[in-house]
Amino acid sequence: MRWGQAIGLGCLLLLASCKRPGRGLERPAEIELFSWWTAEGERQALDALIAAHRRHRPNVQIANIAVPNRAIDPERVLNWRMGLDDRGLPDSRIIAHPPSVVQWDLYDLADRWLDKGIRFRPLDDLFTAEGWRGKLYPFLERDLLHGGHILGLPVGLHRENSIVHNRKLLRALGIDEAAVKSWDRLMEACEIVKRSGRTCLALTQESWVNAIVFRVVAVSVMGRERFQAFFGRQGNREELSLVAAVSAYKAIFDRGYAGGWDNERRARVKRWGWAQVRRTGWADATRDVHQGEAAFFIHGDWTVGLLKALGWTAAELGVAAAPATEGMFLVGADGFLVPATSDNQDLALDVLRTWGQPATLAAFSKAKGSTPPRPDVDLSDDPLAAAVAADLRQAAVVMPPPIFLPADVDLLEYVAGTKPLEAAVSALREAVYPSPRTPSR
Secondary structure, eight states: OOHHHHHHHHHHHHHHHHTSOOTTOSSOEEEEEEEOOOSTTHHHHHHHHHHHHHHHOTTEEEEEEEOOSSSSOHHHHHHHHHTBOTTSOBOTTSOOOOOSEEEEETTSSTTTTGGGTOOBOOOHHHHHHHTOTTTSOHHHHHHTEETTEEOEEEEEEEETTEEEEEHHHHHHTTOOGGGOOSHHHHHHHHHHHHHTTSEEEOOBSOHHHHHHHHHHHHHHHHOHHHHHHHHTTOSOTTOTHHHHHHHHHHHHHHTTOSSOOOTTTOSOOGGGGGGGSBSSOHHHHHHHHHTTSEEEEEEOTHHHHHHHHTTOOTTTEEEEEOTTOTTEEEEEEEEEEOBTTOSOHHHHHHHHHHHTSHHHHHHHHHHHTOBOSSTTSOOTTOHHHHHHHHHHHHOSEEEOOOOOTTHHHHHHHHHTTSSOHHHHHHHHHHHHSOOOOOOOO
């Protein structure tokens, strides 16, 4: 069965189940939500949102068309729903039929949607009516604007330069977590972990997961100011420290710190441990930390939501800005959009009205491992979220994580030994500072 047919059938089955009226409901209204939150923590966070609206509007059913980010690429599915082809390009042959509400990273709207002609319902009136203007973090209030309009409702902020660690394992190995504040100290800790027969840094072979780790290495080697300038496209294209950053990244694998230690033989494996790194699954890498098979995981702090779902509290789970990135918050924004051509837009706006309330934002972030988008949300019962929110308020640099596709693949090929250092560095330079294209005749 083709992927489009499979998804279409799945959606029909799910919608059919949602159309069964509950007790006391007569012909309940229904809207369709698109998301890919299916991992533990993510699922509970989305359930918290849906439950909050159910309490507010019990006669409105939200059909959650969740697409796991595994066998089927959820972006391809959403492309088709929004009128784009598999590559995410406009295709006049596709009849758009967007969901009523779409989950997306609100820092990824222009290139991904707006520049391709996809439009969303402005939320200016909703923000004004609910008194939300001026309540968000100032940087977020500014960054949400597109053409002078607010297009998305943020429900949670993630620090993508986070590190989580197994506190019990570190204590057993005699590692002082408070001392692991620099990249050099982290490498020293990794040597201790490796000698114990465990993995220091949980990881997968996916380019986007590795890109998160590389950003942290780049900050530590380049320094916060040069990192911000170079990857913010305001620096020197030929920045020399980039070479040292790429080399330092490969050293993690060369030393056998990233999944590269054979727990049975306690010996290096082929390709310096690359074969031992998980192929896919950030959630599985997070579980490696939970089970004590790995000590650390450098990733976005949605890992905290999964670890909470597995029963961990602040006593077992350490979470902080990754070493050498204190004072920097590489921020992603979980949010929701209402496509301009979708059905039931009034119902969709009413859903967002519920989801933007402080109590709902607190419940979402507690489950998701995120930070609420407004500083006045009460986090007194969630010390992990409160600590990250304090870091956000004090951060000297808040910026969206730099995207350097497709150079992240070149970076991995260098790590795996199939591409030279010069090629990986050149690919990064070109991705961040593209060369002017010669017009074709």
